Amino acid sequence: MNLQSAINLDDMRELARRSLPRIAFDFIDGGVDDELCLKRNREAFAQHRIVPRYLRDVSHRDQRVTLLGREYASPIGISPTGLAGLWRPDADLMQAAAARDANVPFLLSSAGNASLEDVMAVAPEHTWFQMYCTTDEKINADLVRRATQAQVGVLVVSVDVPVNSNRERNKRNGFSRPFRMTPAVVLEALGHPAWVLRYLRTGGIPMMRTWKPYAPDGADAAQVADMYGTLTPAPMVNWDHLRRIRDAWKGPLVIKGLLHPDDAREAVSLGANALVVSNHGGRQLDVAPSPLEMLPAIHAAVGDQVELLLDSGVRRGSDVVIARCLGARACIFGRPSLYAVAAAGQAGVARVLQLMRNEIDMVLAQMGCGEFDRLNRSYLWDRDTALPHPASSTCETSVRPFVRTGSV
Numbered sequence: 001m002n003l004q005s006a007i008n009l010d011d012m013r014e015l016a017r018r019s020l021p022r023i024a025f026d027f028i029d030g031g032v033d034d035e036l037c038l039k040r041n042r043e044a045f046a047q048h049r050i051v052p053r054y055l056r057d058v059s060h061r062d063q064r065v066t067l068l069g070r071e072y073a074s075p076i077g078i079s080p081t082g083l084a085g086l087w088r089p090d091a092d093l094m095q096a097a098a099a100r101d102a103n104v105p106f107l108l109s110s111a112g113n114a115s116l117e118d119v120m121a122v123a124p125e126h127t128w129f130q131m132y133c134t135t136d137e138k139i140n141a142d143l144v145r146r147a148t149q150a151q152v153g154v155l156v157v158s159v160d161v162p163v164n165s166n167r168e169r170n171k172r173n174g175f176s177r178p179f180r181m182t183p184a185v186v187l188e189a190l191g192h193p194a195w196v197l198r199y200l201r202t203g204g205i206p207m208m209r210t211w212k213p214y215a216p217d218g219a220d221a222a223q224v225a226d227m228y229g230t231l232t233p234a235p236m237v238n239w240d241h242l243r244r245i246r247d248a249w250k251g252p253l254v255i256k257g258l259l260h261p262d263d264a265r266e267a268v269s270l271g272a273n274a275l276v277v278s279n280h281g282g283r284q285l286d287v288a289p290s291p292l293e294m295l296p297a298i299h300a301a302v303g304d305q306v307e308l309l310l311d312s313g314v315r316r317g318s319d320v321v322i323a324r325c326l327g328a329r330a331c332i333f334g335r336p337s338l339y340a341v342a343a344a345g346q347a348g349v350a351r352v353l354q355l356m357r358n359e360i361d362m363v364l365a366q367m368g369c370g371e372f373d374r375l376n377r378s379y380l381w382d383r384d385t386a387l388p389h390p391a392s393s394t395c396e397t398s399v400r401p402f403v404r405t406g407s408v
């Protein structure tokens with residue numbers, strides 16, 4: 001199989017499995033504990049049925065969506081993922097460029113390898129910057145300052161990593177921080193020579209460039225990663241930290257990683273403009289519900305006050321449509337973009353985005369609804385009544401449009 005014969009996101013995963021050393025593929029692919037949450041994320045979508053409608057003119061179909069005051073071509077985006085440069089050098093820049101070309105958002109992880117400033121040079125209109133609060137308040141404030149200075153459009157604060165989680169594949173494979181090539185890892189990696197060559201040619205462990213300014217002069221990549229590991233996770237982080245960020249950041253603020261409706265209410269009351277309902281792709285708490293399971297309750301709690309996005313397990317265009325029917329404006333995904341960039345660079349990411357776009361388009365036609373933005377729950381089958389949901393139980397969001405203020 002090659003890139004052109006990869007016809008869906010699972011094929012992209014298979015391409016990545018072949019391209020990457022096992023230790024790397026498992027780092028991306030794996031979840032926490034028994035990986036039940038990982039499976040649940042997919043199963044939750046399979047619980048839903050879309051009831052098709054025919055004999056409506058669907059020759060014109062439109063999947064544009066407005067998020068935080070800006071229009072994007074499709075209701076999809078790329079979730080933030082750290083360490084991407086380990087799977088392919090410049091992976092962050094490649095993902096940013098593919099997102100820019102497809103006119104969808106790219107959420108740059110502060111734990112990525114390209115710096116915020118470098119990614120902004122590639123995709124100034126499409127980059128959202130994601131940060132975790134660290135143990136060092138000065139660094140937190142400085143990250144917000146840099147985002148402001150670089151004129152980032154959207155700031156995302158992820159809140160679902162209070163501690164490192166039990167990722168057993170990493171333990172079994174000996175993936176440790178910082179990443180070190182042990183003889184066993186080297187031996188297995190030799191079965192993936194293209195990856196090894198790229199790794200060696202670019203000097204081994206990639207630098208976490210956003211963090212370099214906070215490390216002592218001359219620190220190498222491993223030392224910067226070590227320093228990052230002392231700053232995060234930060235278990236003391238609480239709502240006060242978020243309030244300080246809200247005060248300092250004048251642009252749209254997204255909080256990523258909430259699942260409880262009360263947390264969603266709290267986030268809205270402190271001034272968040274959007275939430276990413278997410279369980280971190282099943283990587284944090286194995287007994288957590290899938291975001292799709294919590295979406296109706298979160299939508300009921302805050303759906304008229306804030307824009308909702310969803311990630312974790314999104315692999316099909318129909319998943320994005322189902323999430324829209326339940327109240328999410330858009331979906332983002334992490335692993336598929338990483339599989340794609342690892343296997344085929346920017347072209348791989350472009351293909352993932354195009355495949356998703358095509359699938360959404362086909363589902364819209366089957367639903368007899370040409371406009372993604374007009375989807376609502378009445379397109380879904382109600383298991384209890386064996387009928388479509390009544391039209392009154394819509395999820396059409398009447399969210400106050402986000403109004404940009406100041407220069408951001």
Ligand SMILES: Cc1cc2nc3c(=O)[nH]c(=O)nc-3n(C[C@H](O)[C@H](O)[C@H](O)COP(=O)(O)O)c2cc1C
Pocket residue numbers: 027028029041079080081082109110111112130158256278279280281282283311312313314332333334335336338
């Ligand atoms: C390898 C990897 C690294 C990740 N790093 C981050 C990160 O730095 N910041 C963050 O907010 N989420 C991170 N996530 C979670 C993703 O943003 C996203 O929530 C998750 O991948 C969604 O699930 P999916 O992979 O099933 O689409 C990471 C996920 C993966 C797979």
